[in-house]
Amino acid sequence: MNGIFKRFENNTLTLEVDKELYQKEAILFAAHKFIDRCYVDINPSSEKCVNVSFRPKDKNLKLGDFALEFCNELLDQQVRLNIEKNYGNIRDLIVKQAFQPIENIQNEIKI
Amino acid sequence: MSSAKPYQLLPFRFMRLNNKVLVVNEVGEYIFLSGENLNKLVNYTLDCQHSTFLDLKAKHILTDTSVAPVIDMLAVKYRTKKAFLYNFTSLHMVVPTLRCNSNCIYCQVSKKDPDAIGFDMDKETAKTTLAMIFASPSPCIKIEFQGGEPLLNFKMLKYIVEHSQKLNKKYKKDLVFVVCTNLTLVTPNFLKFLKKHNILISTSLDGQCDLHNKNRPLQNDKLSHGKLVANLKLSREILGDANISALMTTTKYNAMYRF
Numbered sequence: 544m545n546g547i548f549k550r551f552e553n554n555t556l557t558l559e560v561d562k563e564l565y566q567k568e569a570i571l572f573a574a575h576k577f578i579d580r581c582y583v584d585i586n587p588s589s590e591k592c593v594n595v596s597f598r599p600k601d602k603n604l605k606l607g608d609f610a611l612e613f614c615n616e617l618l619d620q621q622v623r624l625n626i627e628k629n630y631g632n633i634r635d636l637i638v639k640q641a642f643q644p645i646e647n648i649q650n651e652i653k654i
Numbered sequence: 655m656s657s658a659k660p661y662q663l664l665p666f667r668f669m670r671l672n673n674k675v676l677v678v679n680e681v682g683e684y685i686f687l688s689g690e691n692l693n694k695l696v697n698y699t700l701d702c703q704h705s706t707f708l709d710l711k712a713k714h715i716l717t718d719t720s721v722a723p724v725i726d727m728l729a730v731k732y733r734t735k736k737a738f739l740y741n742f743t744s745l746h747m748v749v750p751t752l753r754c755n756s757n758c759i760y761c762q763v764s765k766k767d768p769d770a771i772g773f774d775m776d777k778e779t780a781k782t783t784l785a786m787i788f789a790s791p792s793p794c795i796k797i798e799f800q801g802g803e804p805l806l807n808f809k810m811l812k813y814i815v816e817h818s819q820k821l822n823k824k825y826k827k828d829l830v831f832v833v834c835t836n837l838t839l840v841t842p843n844f845l846k847f848l849k850k851h852n853i854l855i856s857t858s859l860d861g862q863c864d865l866h867n868k869n870r871p872l873q874n875d876k877l878s879h880g881k882l883v884a885n886l887k888l889s890r891e892i893l894g895d896a897n898i899s900a901l902m903t904t905t906k907y908n909a910m911y912r913f
Binding site for chain 1: 662680721722
């Protein structure tokens with residue numbers, strides 16, 4: 544958590560996310576999960592990083608909990624993208640094979 | 655399969671629910687894992703002798719054998735699951751009226767009072783609806799009358815049945831009608847119409863008298879069970895047992911009754 548925490552001011556918590564570790568989609572999907580409870584802002588902070596800022600809609604909500612939850616959500620989202628990247632080809636082959644059988648399926652598997 | 659990995663993952667989705675993780679694959683097979691086991695799964699550190707591993711293998715979320723036969727197997731399951739795509743839409747719900755004489759405690763419909771004005775389907779809407787229904791490429795068409803209580807607009811129900819049969823002389827589909835009704839308003843004439851046109855009845859019977867009346871009272875707190883039972887008997891006499899089905903909706907009150 545310490546590595547990702549950037550600042551806390553004006554009731555807004557800002558986290559800095561390394562784009563080399565997490566894809567843009569993972570950051571957007573993870574941040575989107577919080578929009579019912581926070582105002583969320585995403586901005587590039589450097590070539591390598593983006594800032595994700597959370598301002599709670601309800602002042603009684605604890606921002607520290609959001610930060611922890613966001614870190615876990617970010618990991619889940621990146622894992623989903625990795626599964627899709629690595630095994631999405633198999634899903635496409637299942638659908639193709641179901642409706643238009645493939646002659647040599649072994650040649651089509653890219654894993 | 656890469657020699658570095660003891661097993662191969664297959665495409666799946668996951669979602670955290672309370673303290674578990676729901677893992678689902680393309681054909682709808684699912685398993686609940688602990689967070690720790692999800693972590694092991696995606697990091698290829700699951701013990702291949704462990705029951706979790708064997709469950710995941712049986713549900714085709716991973717494999718430790720060649721991938722191609724697994725794709726074949728999943729494709730068959732996927733084709734079965736999506737078989738409805740071959741026939742397009744066959745079941746069509748038609749609401750001749752939003753008016754209803756029931757006041758069921760679990761009703762989710764925007765029902766209106768039995769004497770409300772402006773909530774009945776008109777002929778033009780019915781014609782347009784039927785044109786759309788018969789445009790379906792499906793060789794089988796089932797028209798299910800729902801409501802409101804469809805019998806409160808029997809005139810429109812009758813029109814739709816007769817107009818559909820007229821249209822079907824051209825389209826030649828396997829055409830089936832079902833009326834979903836609380837049965838409290840049926841008359842011998844209505845039942846004779848159903849018999850003539852081979853129309854099925856789907857009704858609701860929530861249990862014993864007290865329970866049914868609690869769940870499905872009529873408007874103005876009148877009770878429905880007595881009428882339902884009498885009319886169910888009449889319907890069975892005229893239409894035959896096989897043409898009527900009664901479903902039960904379970905509520906918290908069911909738990910209070912012992913049969």
